[in-house]
Amino acid sequence: MFLRPRTLREAVEALETPGVQILAGGTDFYPALGERSVSTPVLDITAIPELSGISVTTSEIRIAGGTSWSELLAVPLPRCFDALKAAAREVGSVQIQNRGTIAGNLCNASPAADGVPPLLALDAAVELISSAGTRQMPLASFIAGNRKTLRRPNEIVSAIIVPRTIDGPSCFLKLGARRYLVISIAMVAAIIEGDGEGMVSQARVAVGSCSAVARRLPDLERAIVGAPLRQGIGQRVEPHHLDVLAPIDDVRATAAYRLDAARTLVMRALELCVSG
Numbered sequence: 001m002f003l004r005p006r007t008l009r010e011a012v013e014a015l016e017t018p019g020v021q022i023l024a025g026g027t028d029f030y031p032a033l034g035e036r037s038v039s040t041p042v043l044d045i046t047a048i049p050e051l052s053g054i055s056v057t058t059s060e061i062r063i064a065g066g067t068s069w070s071e072l073l074a075v076p077l078p079r080c081f082d083a084l085k086a087a088a089r090e091v092g093s094v095q096i097q098n099r100g101t102i103a104g105n106l107c108n109a110s111p112a113a114d115g116v117p118p119l120l121a122l123d124a125a126v127e128l129i130s131s132a133g134t135r136q137m138p139l140a141s142f143i144a145g146n147r148k149t150l151r152r153p154n155e156i157v158s159a160i161i162v163p164r165t166i167d168g169p170s171c172f173l174k175l176g177a178r179r180y181l182v183i184s185i186a187m188v189a190a191i192i193e194g195d196g197e198g199m200v201s202q203a204r205v206a207v208g209s210c211s212a213v214a215r216r217l218p219d220l221e222r223a224i225v226g227a228p229l230r231q232g233i234g235q236r237v238e239p240h241h242l243d244v245l246a247p248i249d250d251v252r253a254t255a256a257y258r259l260d261a262a263r264t265l266v267m268r269a270l271e272l273c274v275s276g
């Protein structure tokens, strides 16, 4: 069975179909099938206008659940979104960015999902809709493990919501075994806000690919607040600031290499944020 509703309401009703799977850009969905063919009912959400677009208000920025990486790149957004945009440019190729959605990246919940660290740094929340109503939860809780989320089978991610609680430069750095079309070994997103008098008033740093779920570094964030907003800030990174990470050995890198790479990327990301 292949369902392609035109409204969110119809989609929510269709989600009551037993075993139904949501299909957005399909760039994770189809590769996950491998040699198998689709054996479950499929709910294609790409024809639903309510799931499209980005809206900006004074209090929040709302990225609708069907927004592609390319659509994100086309919209002018505050500079704290530069990290998310840099991540968007790293997702596969332009063809993948045209089809793949930000919500799909979050729902797939890969430890190496490029969208997660920048959205964690933005304190994003996920909005879920089902026949029971709408609920919101922080992205940090939504992704519960490697390929695990708290999405219920009858829920669609209708939007990603970013509160406008930080304003400052941001950046995203990804290390892979090659430059292009690569799954990351480690990646870092950072946002730094200044207090107007040359000091850091708020810092947010998140690391991906170095634990089952990308993690913020709260001890480092606290350590940077009050520091001068200038080159050398990266020297404040101490090994214990990365203790929340739990990298693994795999085909791409050893755990020790990942941790070392993460520390270097965090230092570089902080320097880039203050370099103007």
Ligand SMILES: Cc1cc2nc3c(=O)[nH]c(=O)nc-3n(C[C@H](O)[C@H](O)[C@H](O)COP(=O)(O)OP(=O)(O)OC[C@H]3O[C@@H](n4cnc5c(N)ncnc54)[C@H](O)[C@@H]3O)c2cc1C
Pocket (backbone or CB within 6 Å): 021, 022, 023, 024, 025, 026, 027, 028, 029, 030, 031, 045, 065, 066, 090, 091, 092, 093, 096, 099, 100, 101, 102, 103, 104, 105, 106, 107, 108, 112, 113, 114, 115, 151, 155, 156, 157, 158, 181, 182, 183
């Ligand atoms: C060649 C190639 C290169 C890639 N490179 C990268 C890369 O560099 N970095 C990276 O992070 N990813 C990469 N990816 C993975 C993929 O492109 C992204 O994760 C993309 O953002 C997934 O979005 P999608 O819309 O295609 O999701 P889909 O494949 O349609 O769906 C993925 C999962 O999310 C669920 N889902 C999708 N949308 C919703 C929704 N709104 N509500 C609830 N559930 C939903 C689906 O049911 C499915 O389980 C690559 C993929 C390919 C094929």
